[in-house]
Amino acid sequence: MSAAPTIDPGTHEPPDYLQVQSSAEFDELRRAHRSFAFPLTLGFILWYLVYVLLSSYAGGFMATKVAGRVNVAFVLGLGQFVTTFLIAWWYSRHAAARLDPKAEAIKSRLEADKPRLEADA
Amino acid sequence: MMPPQQSYALQLAAGGAGEHRALIITLFAVFVAATLGITVWAGRQTKGAEDFYAGGRQFSGFQNGLAISGDYMSAASFLGIAGAIALFGYDGFLYSIGFLVAWLVALLLVAEPLRNSGRFTMGDVLAYRMRQRPVRTAAGTSTIVVSIFYLLAQMAGAGALVTLLLGITSEAGKILVVVLVGIVMILYVTIGGMKGTTWVQMVKAVLLIAGTLLITFLVALKFHFNLSGLLGAAAENSGKGAAFLQPGLKYGATATSKIDFISLGLALVLGTAGLPHILIRFYTVPTAKAARTSVNWAIGIIGVFYLMTIALGFGAAALLKPEAITAANKAGNTAAPQLAEVIGGGAGSTGGAVLLAVISAVAFATILAVVAGLTLASSSSFAHDIYVNVLRKGQATEKEEVGAARWATVGIGAVAIVLGVFARGLNVAGLVALAFAVAASANLPTLLYSLFWKRFTTRGALWSIYGGLASSVLLVLFSPVVSGKETSMFPGADFDFFPLENPGLISIPLGFLLGWLGSLLSKEEPDAKKYAELEVRSLTGTGAH
Secondary structure, eight states: OSSSSOOOOTOOOOOOHHHTSSSSSHHHHHHHHHHHHHHHHHHHHHHHHHHHHHHHHHHHTTTTTEEEEEEHHHHHHHHHHHHHHHHHHHHHHHHHIIIIHHHHHHHHHHHOOOHEEEEEE | OOOHHHHHHHHHHOOHHHHHHHHHHHHHOOOHHHHHHHHHHHHTTOSSSSOOOOOOGGGHHHHHHHHHHHHHHHHHEEEEEEEHHHHHTHHHHHHHHHHHHHHHIIIIIHHHHHHHSSSSSHHHHHHTTHHHHHHHHHHHHHHHHHHHHHHHHHHHHHHHHHHHHHHHHHHHHHHHHHHHHHHHHOOOOHHHHHHHHHHHHHHHHHHHHHHHHHHHHHHHHHTTOHHHHHHHHHHHHTTOOGGGGGTTTOOSSHHHHHEEEEEHHHHHHHHHHGGGHHHGGGGSSSSSHHHHHHHHHHHHHHHHHHHHHHHHHHHHHSSOHHHHHHHHTTTOTTHHHHHHHHHHTTTHHHHHHHHHHHHHHHHHHHHHHHHHHHHHHHHHHHHHHHIIISSTTOOOOOHHHHHHHHHHHHHHHHHHHHHHHHHHHHHHHHHHHHHHIIIIIIIHHHHHHHHOTOOOHHHHHHOOOOOOOHHHHHHHTTTTTTTTSSSSBTOOOOOOOOOOOHHHHHHHHHHHHHHHHHHHHHSSSSOOHHHHHHHHHHHHOTTOO
């Protein structure tokens, strides 16, 4: 009932995960995920905090009129919605192009070696 | 005499809205009957642990995205945000932005690796490469604490809502409503498991979106699809002028309230990806790719919903007198149903009565779907993490495990009913924000370290979970949320040493710091082999359940 893969130890050895982890192929996958997701996460959290700080401490700037009764505060607030939608779309495109094929390749190789794992999935 | 648009809310509070009440109750009874029918149908297909905890992992990305939205959009966001905008203008809108941006943390860092490496609970991932028993105990504890706080807020909210919408003011009536909500929620979860709960959440999400769309469309029609016109009318009618359209009316009062808002913002944006009832939803889809699709749908649906709360909130501000809103409820929680009545033709008109009843029934449906998700999360964690893996050391049959989960549902449901009854007179609005703060302080650091940091150890995990949990709960206990102010839970008492209402600013960095420090000060080496296994599985989906 633990989260570990339930491989039957009698008939199949578990994959050597240490070896997979240190392979160049996996290193590329990890880098493709981290170099995209980590800076982007930092970026949107900072952009959100800037917005929160402006709301708290830059009332005059936020009140500047842009069009009719719509002011900078609304433009930036709606901007948070737009950037959230865009980042979600951008990440999904990146994942489909750069992460999924690499992950799929490693997975199918490991599971082809270990039929029991696939049956368990 | 009051103008007609004001009269109904006051009539409601006085309990004199007979016909409307009958319509609301009928619509709500139809919802409960239909969802219980779905639950029984889902229950017939619920056999093993995978069905009960994860709905058989057969839902599509779109279905799960809809269910996530139904799980996430609580009555607090529907009624609370619309009311806050109606009373405080722009500042009411600030809340929803944090709630939405938070989903990116789940999308980029948590959803896919969690789906790939866990089975049923958050504890599966946290305990993966650690010593099982202590870490699962910690994960189970924090899951149950977060869910109970959240649950308590919803249960007490149900009692308050019924007073507002049905005009039931007697204490016995409120207790009855809390008990009924609790019983329906226990039925959903024990009979239908995750499959039933997921369908209830999907139905509720569709109803909520449809109801909100309708009101938004009618408001837009009234203001000729002119945002500037709507904002202008809201600013003038609110009596606050241009200040109504700028930040500051709610959070800008003092230096402390400004810092409090930063603390709240941090908790909102980092809390979502640590909420157990959200995390277990990722196990209901077959693959990590489907988990990604479901977060994308959730971001779209929740984003559009929050955009519509602008129309609801500013529409209410433009079309209702501020005194009419506060007379019905000080926090503005009935602004949305009141707006529905006015936009449908006003008090006494058939259109107004129907729209009011529809929106009120949707609000009840919202509460039921959210409490079911919370109960399922906490009973799953109790059964899977604590009963099976700690008490029984992993030696329970699947039948015993599902049985334990069902009994845990009854137990947690009973606790929620009792707490809900006792909390019905207290101001528990701060509890949802507290649940986010605890999730961000105790759960998120451990999740991220577990997935991405090689050197993380059991001690780091325990320090982070218990440190984040204890610091956030203690800080709230000694904050103005609990005592010292008129709006506190116990306004008579006075032990508010900590000035902020939200502990996130202190407790979230502390949770991260303790996880790092505990790992550095561990005597045991991190388990490199287990981490290799977790990392490979979480990124590739190898051997995923």
